[in-house]
Amino acid sequence: MNKKCILCKTNDVYAIKSHMTPAGIASGTFGKRHIEEIYTIDPNESTIDVYFGPQNKQTETTEIKPEPHTHRGIFCKKCEDNLALYESEVQTKLKAIIDNIGKGTEIKRTKSDTKYLELNIHPNILQTFFQSIIWRQCIDQVIKGKDSPLDESELEAIRVKILQCIYTNPKEITENLFTDNHRIALLCTYNKNDPNDATFINPHIYKTNPQLFFIGTILLLYWNKDEIDTDFEKKTQIPPEILESDLQLANGLLILINESQWEKIMKLLVKTTASIYNKSKHPK
Numbered sequence: 001m002n003k004k005c006i007l008c009k010t011n012d013v014y015a016i017k018s019h020m021t022p023a024g025i026a027s028g029t030f031g032k033r034h035i036e037e038i039y040t041i042d043p044n045e046s047t048i049d050v051y052f053g054p055q056n057k058q059t060e061t062t063e064i065k066p067e068p069h070t071h072r073g074i075f076c077k078k079c080e081d082n083l084a085l086y087e088s089e090v091q092t093k094l095k096a097i098i099d100n101i102g103k104g105t106e107i108k109r110t111k112s113d114t115k116y117l118e119l120n121i122h123p124n125i126l127q128t129f130f131q132s133i134i135w136r137q138c139i140d141q142v143i144k145g146k147d148s149p150l151d152e153s154e155l156e157a158i159r160v161k162i163l164q165c166i167y168t169n170p171k172e173i174t175e176n177l178f179t180d181n182h183r184i185a186l187l188c189t190y191n192k193n194d195p196n197d198a199t200f201i202n203p204h205i206y207k208t209n210p211q212l213f214f215i216g217t218i219l220l221l222y223w224n225k226d227e228i229d230t231d232f233e234k235k236t237q238i239p240p241e242i243l244e245s246d247l248q249l250a251n252g253l254l255i256l257i258n259e260s261q262w263e264k265i266m267k268l269l270v271k272t273t274a275s276i277y278n279k280s281k282h283p284k
């Protein structure tokens with residue numbers, strides 16, 4: 001029997017390489033296509049693997065490796081095409097918005113002074129696109145035999161939802177606002193348009209509620225339940241007071257944090273990763 005697509009579970013897969021975090025949204029993370037340098041760090045196994053794009057002028061290795069965050073032959077042609085349709089509805093517009101933060105884009109403030117932007121992309125399209133990234137980042141973990149922050153039944157519920165959404169044309173999907181959204185919030189900061197700036201693509205090492213996902217220049221939070229974990233700030237460095245319930249993706253908004261807050265979040269991720277790495281490399 002032929003291998004079936006992991007999204008629709010019906011059609012046969014076709015042999016193309018699929019990006020688990022879409023290439024357009026990750027472009028600011030990996031640098032210029034084909035000369036990229038990508039580090040895959042597995043702190044639990046104490047391994048660091050480096051991937052060089054085929055045209056990278058590196059002299060370290062001649063080994064040809066598969067590109068990280070991609071898998072070949074997991075989707076059927078129709079699902080891949082439909083996912084791409086939603087990617088093209090979001091990515092270029094979103095990248096332009098992020099590149100222009102602080103350069104004339106209108107920044108609004110809530111009563112308690114949290115900054116945010118209006119994305120002007122239909123919430124149903126944003127919801128479909130970002131849920132597909134959450135699902136793909138978790139599935140990438142599962143395929144690699146690593147821990148996924150969302151369990152099997154949560155992933156299955158998202159799969160069914162995405163499948164239904166991407167098989168609806170982007171024009172039709174905007175007719176009625178979704179009413180069954182899980183709360184999702186996006187965070188970004190200033191000056192995130194430097195392609196040489198290192199960023200991350202992965203779910204956070206710790207399972208938290210909301211769950212934090214790194215999508216290059218964007219941080220995504222996904223609520224599985226309403227309450228925010230009491231140790232959420234300690235584990236992520238994201239202050240819960242900026243997570244006002246109106247500032248969510250279902251309202252088409254992006255939360256803006258300052259650069260020092262952003263750095264704190266990144267530093268803690270690196271520190272946590274390094275600490276787990278060291279503990280697994282040198283067990284007591």
Ligand SMILES: [Zn+2]
Binds near residue numbers: 006008076077
């Ligand atoms: Zn399919």
